[in-house]
Amino acid sequence: MEKETTRKGAGPLETPQGVVLHIADLRVVFHTYVGTVHALSGIDLDLREGKITGLAGETGCGKSVTAKAVMQLLPSTAEVLSGRILFGGEDLVRKTPSEMDAIRGKRIGMIFQNPRAALNPLFTVEEQLYFLLHRHEHLGRKEARKRSLALLEAVRMGGAKKRLRSYPFELSTGMCQRVMIAMGLACSPKLFIADEPTTGLDVTVQAQVLELFKHLVYEVGSTALLITHDLGVIAETSDYMGVMYGGRMVEFGTTEDLIEHTLHPYTQGLLRSSFTGEDDDELHYIPGVVPDLRRPPSGCVFEARCAVCVEECRVSVPDMIEVENGHRVACFQAGAAGIADGGKAGSTRGER
Amino acid sequence: MRIGLLILRRLLLMIPVMVGVLVITFVIGRVIPADPVALLMGQENADEALVQQIRHDLGLDQPIWTQFYVYVRNITRGDFGMCWSTRNPVLDDLAVRLPATLELVIVSMIVCIVLAIPLGVYAAVKRDAFGDHVTRVASLVGVAVPGFWFGLLLIFFFYYYLRWAPPPMGRIGFRTTIVPVTGFNLIDSLLAGNLKAFGEVWAYLALPVAAVSLRKVAQLTRLVRSSMIEVLASDYIQTARAQGLRRSTINFRLGLKNGLLPPITQIGDMFGDLIGGAVVIELVFAWPGAGRWAVTSALAGDFGPIQAFVVICAAVRVLCFLVADILYAVIDPRIKY
Numbered sequence: 225m226e227k228e229t230t231r232k233g234a235g236p237l238e239t240p241q242g243v244v245l246h247i248a249d250l251r252v253v254f255h256t257y258v259g260t261v262h263a264l265s266g267i268d269l270d271l272r273e274g275k276i277t278g279l280a281g282e283t284g285c286g287k288s289v290t291a292k293a294v295m296q297l298l299p300s301t302a303e304v305l306s307g308r309i310l311f312g313g314e315d316l317v318r319k320t321p322s323e324m325d326a327i328r329g330k331r332i333g334m335i336f337q338n339p340r341a342a343l344n345p346l347f348t349v350e351e352q353l354y355f356l357l358h359r360h361e362h363l364g365r366k367e368a369r370k371r372s373l374a375l376l377e378a379v380r381m382g383g384a385k386k387r388l389r390s391y392p393f394e395l396s397t398g399m400c401q402r403v404m405i406a407m408g409l410a411c412s413p414k415l416f417i418a419d420e421p422t423t424g425l426d427v428t429v430q431a432q433v434l435e436l437f438k439h440l441v442y443e444v445g446s447t448a449l450l451i452t453h454d455l456g457v458i459a460e461t462s463d464y465m466g467v468m469y470g471g472r473m474v475e476f477g478t479t480e481d482l483i484e485h486t487l488h489p490y491t492q493g494l495l496r497s498s499f500t501g502e503d504d505d506e507l508h509y510i511p512g513v514v515p516d517l518r519r520p521p522s523g524c525v526f527e528a529r530c531a532v533c534v535e536e537c538r539v540s541v542p543d544m545i546e547v548e549n550g551h552r553v554a555c556f557q558a559g560a561a562g563i564a565d566g567g568k569a570g571s572t573r574g575e576r
Numbered sequence: 577m578r579i580g581l582l583i584l585r586r587l588l589l590m591i592p593v594m595v596g597v598l599v600i601t602f603v604i605g606r607v608i609p610a611d612p613v614a615l616l617m618g619q620e621n622a623d624e625a626l627v628q629q630i631r632h633d634l635g636l637d638q639p640i641w642t643q644f645y646v647y648v649r650n651i652t653r654g655d656f657g658m659c660w661s662t663r664n665p666v667l668d669d670l671a672v673r674l675p676a677t678l679e680l681v682i683v684s685m686i687v688c689i690v691l692a693i694p695l696g697v698y699a700a701v702k703r704d705a706f707g708d709h710v711t712r713v714a715s716l717v718g719v720a721v722p723g724f725w726f727g728l729l730l731i732f733f734f735y736y737y738l739r740w741a742p743p744p745m746g747r748i749g750f751r752t753t754i755v756p757v758t759g760f761n762l763i764d765s766l767l768a769g770n771l772k773a774f775g776e777v778w779a780y781l782a783l784p785v786a787a788v789s790l791r792k793v794a795q796l797t798r799l800v801r802s803s804m805i806e807v808l809a810s811d812y813i814q815t816a817r818a819q820g821l822r823r824s825t826i827n828f829r830l831g832l833k834n835g836l837l838p839p840i841t842q843i844g845d846m847f848g849d850l851i852g853g854a855v856v857i858e859l860v861f862a863w864p865g866a867g868r869w870a871v872t873s874a875l876a877g878d879f880g881p882i883q884a885f886v887v888i889c890a891a892v893r894v895l896c897f898l899v900a901d902i903l904y905a906v907i908d909p910r911i912k913y
Contacts, residue, residue, distance in 0.1 A: 343815065
């Protein structure tokens with residue numbers, strides 16, 4: 225599956241202090257029948273040790289591609305044009321498939337959306353955990369069973385012993401996701417990636433799974449990347465958050481900063497679309513559609529849908545600029561859009 | 577327990593199917609415009625009284641319903657009647673010939689499975705790469721080429737031209753004798769400890785097996801390929817990749833178990849197909865099997881053997897479906913019955 229990547233850029237392989245995963249200028253394109261899709265146009269991202277970082281954005285913004293690029297699980301149509309993904313003193317972009325196999329599952333765990341489909345229907349929970357534990361921890365059947373039992377108990381699976389012998393079709397979706405989390409954390413990975421882990425779960429189950437996820441990541445001392453389109457999920461779980469749009473990172477900072485002092489018009493629009501204020505019972509949305517990434521705009525990617533855009537936005541691409549202590553934004557109008565006037569920026573009121 | 581119930585239920589379901597088969601073979605036997613009495617006596621000097629006597633002995637003067645009753649009753653006792661051309665009981669003649677057919681078919685089946693599954697998986701893993709195109713073209717040719725013609729080509733090259741293969745005349749050279757125990761030469765030669773004969777049996781089997789298998793290998797490879805492509809694109813295989821499992825584990829342990837579900841039905845079907853379809857190859861290679869025997873008997877107007885052959889083929893086919901269903905149930909825990 226993995227494609228030979230174009231190798232560009234060199235330099236020290238050390239990640240900055242306290243950073244587990246350092247992504248710099250990551251560019252990924254997909255070669256499709258209808259043209260070249262610029263899925264990621266230069267992403268920078270640092271995951272701080274022991275913290276949960278959320279990535280938000282609409283479908284097609286590149287958040288899943290970012291995760292798959294880290295895991296080197298991109299489809300064969302994808303090509304990494306440039307960039308570095310530093311993890312544990314190594315550049316993952318330069319890893320061969322077999323080198324990646326030794327990292328995946330052991331040092332980086334990952335779970336996906338739709339947990340029922342993510343589990344193999346023809347193998348019991350125990351067998352699926354065994355394959356993983358045997359591969360990375362070299363455990364025999366007996367030891368693997370012991371460890372699996374402990375793992376299922378750690379993810380608070382009721383009747384863990386019985387569940388070991390269950391097939392995925394005998395489990396609820398929430399239980400399947402618990403099994404996935406157990407697998408993801410089985411080898412105590414340094415990094416844990418959750419790609420839309422709660423999509424498709426009932427709201428009540430969703431809360432339980434998120435609580436468990438948060439608890440376990442902190443307990444294992446792992447660092448997590450949480451990908452979701454649901455800002456509510458990020459607000460509840462993440463320490464840091466990044467907002468992506470059209471294959472670019474548009475805003476990054478602590479979750480608190482991003483929600484309280486939103487700078488980018490797109491983030492403002494997203495927030496207004498997901499949270500309803502108390503004095504406000506109207507539905508909000510961002511007008512327009514996401515740009516065609518086969519022909520990315522020459523200026524700011526959000527320009528066409530932005531209420532506060534000016535001539536400059538159409539001509540040149542704004543860089544990520546640090547506004548205050550770790551809070552970065554890519555917008556020429558970040559000041560103008562401001563916090564006070566945030567309400568009007570990039571959103572439209574719809575009558576009910 | 578679960579499986580036991582399934583087998584019992586399916587065995588009971590076999591009864592109506594077999595009754596249907598018996599009705600059809602009986603009717604076909606009666607509408608064939610061949611007169612068994614004439615066959616038995618020879619055409620000349622037919623003495624009218626003797627003819628009547630024989631008709632009575634054979635039960636041919638009875639009403640058709642009585643004849644059917646007797647026919648079914650005899651078959652349930654293992655009596656398929658007489659082979660008029662050889663004057664042996666049909667079952668005795670069949671017992672000599674069926675192992676030859678089964679040996680050919682079973683070896684072909686094994687060859688098919690052993691070749692087609694790895695080839696199909698390989699083509700799916702190397703999807704759209706050079707190896708996949710080669711496999712695809714080869715299997716397309718395999719499906720398109722008629723088995724008997726391929727058999728003749730094989731004889732031409734390997735026997736006539738290269739002189740590698742033994743003559744296409746039967747299961748074993750006339751200088752070698754194998755004491756029949758099971759009727760399967762491969763087993764019997766081993767039982768006798770005669771390794772030379774064992775090797776010779778393989779040499780005689782090689783070309784007919786190749787001719788029989790070609791088409792089936794091609795079909796099965798294509799099915800395994802498409803089924804595996806679907807499996808390899810599934811979420812659970814992505815999970816396995818994200819867990820860094822070895823490619824061999826992913827493709828052959830996790831993937832293949834899922835990818836084998838659709839081909840299993842075809843493999844079951846194949847066995848029945850091969851027994852019926854081996855007729856042509858048996859003729860080409862002068863293979864002394866049940867298929868050739870049924871055809872030559874038919875040409876002689878002798879319908880006892882055909883009836884027996886059809887009944888056996890039908891029973892084998894139903895049993896194959898049963899085996900396929902059992903395999904399915906063993907592999908897929910989701911199947912309820």
